[in-house]
Amino acid sequence: PIPANFHEIYEAVKESRSRTPAPVDTVGCAILPVTLSKEYNYKLSPQNYRFQTMISLMLSAQTKDEINYYAMNNITKYLVNEKNSPDGITIESMIDLDESKLDELIFKVGFHKRKASFIKKTCEIVRDKFGSEIPKNITDITSLPGIGPKMGYLLLQSAWGIIDGIGVDVHVHRLANQWNWVKSKNPEGTREQLESWLPKNLWTEFNPNLVGFGQTICGSRGKKCNLC
Ligand code: SF4
Structure with missing residues (x-):
């Protein structure tokens, strides 16, 4: 099932992403x-x-x-x-x-x-x-x-x-665990758990949304909670 806090947090992430340009938007791989x-x-x-x-x-x-x-x-x-x-x-x-x-x-x-x-x-x-x-x-x-x-x-x-799977990098892995959307020690496990409940129409945008949020607001060090 979709975690209870998913929609609220994901909407906030998207809202933040629309205000804050991130490296992934111009120099991300794609x-x-x-x-x-x-x-x-x-x-x-x-x-x-x-x-x-x-x-x-x-x-x-x-x-x-x-x-x-x-x-x-x-x-x-x-x-x-x-x-x-x-x-x-x-x-x-x-x-x-x-x-x-x-x-x-x-x-x-x-x-x-x-x-x-x-x-x-x-x-x-x-x-x-x-x-x-x-x-x-x-x-x-x-x-x-x-x-x-x-x-x-x-x-x-x-x-x-x-769209055959969700791309899980360090940011996606860290944030999905931080928000208790998954419980996994490695990115592969995170991907499998996310794929079990995340609606398929979100699979593509999910990675750049979370990566950009991790790059600009909620990194592994230096979280900007005041902007969040
Ligand atoms: S920046 Fe702070 S408030 Fe925002 S998601 Fe990260 S830890 Fe939570």
């Missing part, structure tokens, strides 16, 4: 490709949007949206200016990019060395096994190196509009 295409003035094809969203999600684990933006921007700047790739991050330009150079460009993100290696492997698999397209189901998506269920469900949603 919007970052659009932000970059405007900055570098290229036309973002749907296929490239999907691909860039995947790269951005792969960089995002344990990394703040702002740092993720910095890394994505660094790669794009390098590819556009030094590698003659006017569309920035594409599957071809990423396959051509040296792993050590990639690692250097993303050095500010957490676990950058591992992520650079995963990204290089994943790009080749996407090209060779999936015809350079992001797979359309969670099994194939999570077969890619460096992509787990949390990322996979978010990617399915942003890339293909397929």
Whole structure:
């Protein structure tokens, strides 16, 4: 059943989100490709949007949206200016990019060395096994190196509009437990419990709403209860 306090709190979160812009709104993984295409003035094809969203999600684990933006921007700047790739991050330009150079460009993100290696492997698999397209189901998506269920469900949603699960990151996990909507020690458990009662029409907006609220008002440290 839906927790008794859900509607009241969720409405308050949405209200707060409508007043306070959050990093997730401009540099969150699903919007970052659009932000970059405007900055570098290229036309973002749907296929490239999907691909860039995947790269951005792969960089995002344990990394703040702002740092993720910095890394994505660094790669794009390098590819556009030094590698003659006017569309920035594409599957071809990423396959051509040296792993050590990639690692250097993303050095500010957490676990950058591992992520650079995963990204290089994943790009080749996407090209060779999936015809350079992001797979359309969670099994194939999570077969890619460096992509787990949390990322996979978010990617399915942003890339293909397929809502198969709720994306649970540190903010969603922390807040859902804080408000007693779930009782779970790990994000996977939180996702399963949320999916058992959260109405499906809220599954897509739920993640950015809670992430933005966690980023601006109710973080793990420094809660702004006076603004809440
Ligand atoms: S900011 Fe304070 S009042 Fe608001 S949800 Fe977080 S802990 Fe509660």
